[in-house]
């Protein structure tokens with residue numbers, strides 16, 4: 001069995017940034033996951049990433065993964081300038097991630113963890129291929145995949161043509177279909193624009209969609225300032241964190257998607273999905289209230305974060321983690337009350353603020369955990 005000091009579960013921006021920080025400090029670690037899977041397999045090829053280039057960098061202490069340097073090194077000057085003046089197209093961002101992947105100086109175990117258990121002086125993680133890793137500490141950096149949300153009325157519809165936007169590869173090639181798109185967030189907007197030319201789309205939202213360039217409904221300078229200071233949310237009283245947190249839950253769509261999504265070609269319906277009486281009819285879906293048939297339904301219904309969705313964590317261990325509103329209670333080093341067990345990324349948002357939902361939060365998490373590891 002492999003033994004190490006720190007085992008990182010997850011190879012997204014958080015897992016890799018933390019690994020980079022540990023590598024730099026020569027702290028023994030191992031890391032497992034499917035490399036940058038969200039960005040390679042769960043985003044539409046036609047889209048751009050939403051965050052600005054400077055808040056989309058994977059952390060590395062010597063700034064080896066500076067996005068600007070990467071673009072100027074890999075594209076002719078004029079093209080590089082053009083790329084830098086807009087949001088990064090997903091193919092450019094994927095190329096950047098591939099470069100990082102090829103540059104890593106440590107091995108990646110490219111399997112998911114299926115079981116994490118606590119032992120007396122540490123943890124045992126079991127991988128899909130049966131391999132086991134014993135470690136003194138564990139960092140859970142598994143992102144939002146486990147938290148995909150399907151509203152109740154959709155959970156009972158058993159059809160391959162009901163697809164959550166996480167599974168973009170299942171609907172991105174649809175043609176000549178009558179599609180019901182559900183939800184008012186960025187993924188719905190991107191899905192509509194992607195399917196727009198070749199399909200007939202009905203867009204179901206509970207509220208009028210909000211078009212705004214930042215993921216949070218705040219003017220850009222305030223948004224950036226908020227992200228920068230957000231680790232210090234940790235020191236605010238709980239009621240104040242909750243109050244601020246509410247500002248950040250609103251879903252917005254970038255204005256570049258407004259023209260197509262709001263065009264007359266897209267039929268708008270304002271209702272909750274629970275109200276439209278959606279059922280399966282043969283290979284199709286039928287809404288009693290809308291009196292309309294659909295070939296496919298795309299649930300752009302987001303993610304509801306809850307620590308209990310981490311099914312690979314052994315129940316005894318999971319139950320021993322102290323939580324508040326289904327989020328783990330963490331100290332300033334991202335450590336749970338279970339000694340040497342750390343949780344980063346979106347599940348840490350209530351303590352460290354909104355930056356932890358985005359790539360820009362990786363720096364804070366990586367620096368804190370590497371500092372902790374050096375001392376312990």
Ligand SMILES: Cc1cc2nc3c(=O)[nH]c(=O)nc-3n(C[C@H](O)[C@H](O)[C@H](O)COP(=O)(O)OP(=O)(O)OC[C@H]3O[C@@H](n4cnc5c(N)ncnc54)[C@H](O)[C@@H]3O)c2cc1C
Pocket residue numbers: 009010011012013014015032033034035036037038039042043048049050051055056111112113114141142143144145187312344345346357358359360
């Ligand atoms: C469609 C979409 C677009 C987004 N656009 C942006 C954007 O433009 N800018 C931005 O900053 N943020 C964006 N985000 C938010 C995004 O979640 C974060 O930016 C970032 O990817 C989070 O990094 P992470 O490492 O926490 O999670 P992820 O990137 O999701 O990585 C999770 C990793 O964990 C692995 N994993 C999962 N389960 C296991 C397991 N059991 N065992 C081992 N490994 C496991 C996965 O294989 C993956 O490697 C977007 C999110 C979505 C869904």
